[in-house]
Amino acid sequence: MHISLRLLRYFVAAAETGSTTAAARALNVSQPSISVAIRELESVFNEALFTRGLGAGLIATQFGERKLSEARQLLAVAAAFEADDGGNAAAGEVRLGVFTTIAPVYLPSLLRIAQQRYPKLSIRCEEGDLAQLESRLQSHRIDLALTYDVGLPAGIERECLADLKPHALIPAGSRLGKTRGPVSLRQLVKEPFILIDLPYSREFLLAPFWQYGLSPEVRYRVASIELARAMVAEGLGVALLITQKSATMHTPTLVERPIREETVRQPLVIARAAQALHTRASQLVAECIHAAVQETLVRRSGRPRTGETPIAAPGQPK
Template identity: 35%
Template sequence: MSNPAYSLRQLAYFVAVAEAGTLAGASATLHVSASALSLALDELERALDAQLTVRRRAHGIRLTPAGQETLRRARRLLREADELADAAGGDPGEVAGTVRVGCYTTLAPGILPATIGRFTARHPRARVEFVEGSQDVLQRGLLDGELDVAVLYDHRLDPVLELTPLSSNTPHLVLPRDHRLVHGSAPVALADLVDEPMVLLDLPPSSEHALGVCLAAGLSPRIRYRTSNAETARALVGQGLGFTVLAQAEPGGRDEVAAVPIAEDPSPLPIVMGWSGHVAPTATARAFADAARSA
């Protein structure tokens, strides 16, 4: 097997430039001169015999299609190199290195802390870096190689993703606690809210799913407010400004609202762990997925 004509340093410089969008931005991040970065990019392109970037003065760096594919693979190689270096200092078979995890924003409080706790207790030499975001952002992170794994709702996901089930959430209705329809934990029919406005959690796929639940129950909601923050949605409901439909577990500490079952009995929304089907997950990523499944 011949040695590669490129170096890990060249790949790291290329990834930094691609993520910064400019040589100057990557230079500031890496504390390396822009000329050294430019030279490394030239050498990498010669080694791979491919044009990876289009460099335009005052317009930054644009990746070619070959550059986009190389970026995804370079991120993977650099992560595996880090994992190899970390594992070399431990016992054989010990999980080490960094796993980059994405989590859908509203699922993060109920899933991430406990999963990270289990994972780090089992694998003390491993590290977790996580981001929270919408499904579109997380899917793009998986496909671009920025994330190793992500926790998502199984709703209109890219078919290239590999998925493993974790659990599910059943949508519920959030109303002011003193609302006329709130009677303990008795279910409430969405059709009975036809004259009331809706506060929509405008964070796909939650927004699409909540509207679908309403329409399936025969309710075409009149949306008064939109927010990408579930707690803001609950707070607006608490002020009597409408109702909302949420899927994530109800946190404590907001006495002015009540979470009640929906009489029309909507289907649960599955929660899954996903990773790119183009790249096998690292040992650290697989160990994190095991920790998530053992909840």
């Protein structure tokens, strides 16, 4: 049995694009080349890798999903092997997933730091919600994820970057917004509540209230921090967030306030599948993630905010 890297690349491209035509376009090869590669692999395994969905799209079988995960791992190993050609260990490609709500806060700094330190290092980014990132890690579609440690299973390794405490978004012109200092959950629960309604997110944003036997009136459900901030700025209610604003998010009509009560803190982590290859490139990206998170937390006030505890990267000063 002989399976080349070319066949694996064609197989992965077909699975990720959902068609042989799209895969051929992505790899700049002929469509029959993709079809032949799939048939060769199915002949080797004597089992189907795909079924045809509506519109003749390719859908991986259960067997195909398992082989897809293995193919991605093998290609990652090959890419890491090639990246060290000529002694240049600061090269290669890393597939990074980033939780949608935190991408604007940390990703720009991360990419800038990586470009400055390791210009030959390539980072391919994908945004996703918590459930999507978990799935992509387990299927080896991504190598690392910058995310919150919410609902991650035992098969996912975590490296903690910071412990973050929830904070409130309040309309600046409201009675509550004109007060100073921390606000109480009991004060917030009296206001209309705007909830970030994403898988897992909704639960950990409501958990601080539940911790004190409170239940806010959810008036609006949104899918992005930007929309939540805009609605608070219009005086439509209050919101609770873990993610701090990015450097470009300045809205004078809303204020951010710490929570008075001690609540469960949310770990910000680098996550990877337990069986994932620890390449030199992925280690360098993890180093850049640490630097970006610490830079972002310190930049806001000269030191981490109360409830924000950055954790040094391995080998870095504590």
